[in-house]
Amino acid sequence: MRKFNFSAGPAVLPLPVLEEVRDTLVDYRGNGLSLLECSHRSKMYEDVHNETISLFQELLGLPESHKVIFLGGGATLQFSMVPMNFLTPGKACDMVVSGAWAKKALSDAKKIGDVKVVFDGAETKYTTLPKSDTIYNPDAAYVHITSNETIGGLQWKTFPDTGDVPLIADMSSDIMSTPLPVEKFSMIYAGAQKNLGPSGVAVAVIHEKLLERCPKSLTAYLNYGIHSEKNSLYNTPPVFSIYIMMLVLRWVKAQGGVAKMSELSSQKAGAIYREIDSSGGFYSCPVEKESRSVMNVIFRLPSEELDKKFLKEAEALDMIGLKGYRDVGGCRASLYNAMPLEGALTLAGFMKDFAAANG
Structure with missing residues (x-):
């Protein structure tokens, strides 16, 4: 797999x-x-x-x-x-x-x-x-x-x-x-x-x-x-x-060209941002909403300890590369064209479950 x-x-x-x-x-x-x-x-x-x-x-x-x-x-x-x-x-x-x-x-x-x-x-x-x-x-x-x-x-x-x-x-x-x-x-x-x-x-x-x-x-x-x-x-x-x-x-x-890539990008990023915005503050994204990237979604959890726990449990579920940039910390989901919609939806589901268990 x-x-x-x-x-x-x-x-x-x-x-x-x-x-x-x-x-x-x-x-x-x-x-x-x-x-x-x-x-x-x-x-x-x-x-x-x-x-x-x-x-x-x-x-x-x-x-x-x-x-x-x-x-x-x-x-x-x-x-x-x-x-x-x-x-x-x-x-x-x-x-x-x-x-x-x-x-x-x-x-x-x-x-x-x-x-x-x-x-x-x-x-x-x-x-x-x-x-x-x-x-x-x-x-x-x-x-x-x-x-x-x-x-x-x-x-x-x-x-x-x-x-x-x-x-x-x-x-x-x-x-x-x-x-x-x-x-x-x-x-x-x-x-x-x-x-x-x-x-x-x-x-x-x-x-x-x-x-x-x-x-x-x-x-x-x-x-x-x-x-x-x-x-x-x-x-x-x-x-x-x-x-x-x-x-x-x-x-x-x-796949349908750039127009199809754009449609899928909106769906993938939308799934992640919905979990961030509906989490009651458990997840946070510092970027103003009108400037949020659909390629690189950055977010934080309430503490560095929870960041580490999130990343460890995500990796155990075969979701890798979610650690934020070394000078920034937190988490980052890069949703480039080749990331399947299934990947973004899987991450969004995990985010919902993780917040419910740790919030």
């Missing part, structure tokens, strides 16, 4: 994907070798590479103007690459600091150029997001947001209108989980290890007009323009991670 894996990342993968990886690991489609040992210049891999890009474009409804790029280094590398490529000398970028990951992006951007923080959630301990009247600098090089804070459990439900200023978003933990107004964004990037596949690859979607700003003075690997021109084959890409991403995207399409 497979366990319900609520880990924040690397995270649960769809069972049919794992089974296909198992079946093709040694001999990929009768080619006599594994994709693990396949040249990235071969026709065998070229088909995988191009299908993955095509599926990404189809599922997110990307226009031709938005180019898909595969990169190593995960989303963390993008914290440096974004300002290196787009933080124009003589300008500042606007950044929304909504939690732990936004703070990391801010820290790296400050080392490269001028940054203006237009919102900092520190006063509310990162439990709120900017309101619609937040003012963005019309002369900014770009505006950077984090669409979902994996650690803090916040998620943007509507995105800011930044006019002619490029909007850039780190969507590592909620990409492919809800339909996107793609036209609002000049760049989206995401590490794969939550909703797209295994660790080892990041995806960047960049508008061609923004790519024109990549400075030629940058070294090759750090230049998005070079990766776009070479179809993400300037250097050896993370071949096997991209292959698994292709299988995950095929699975998303077969």
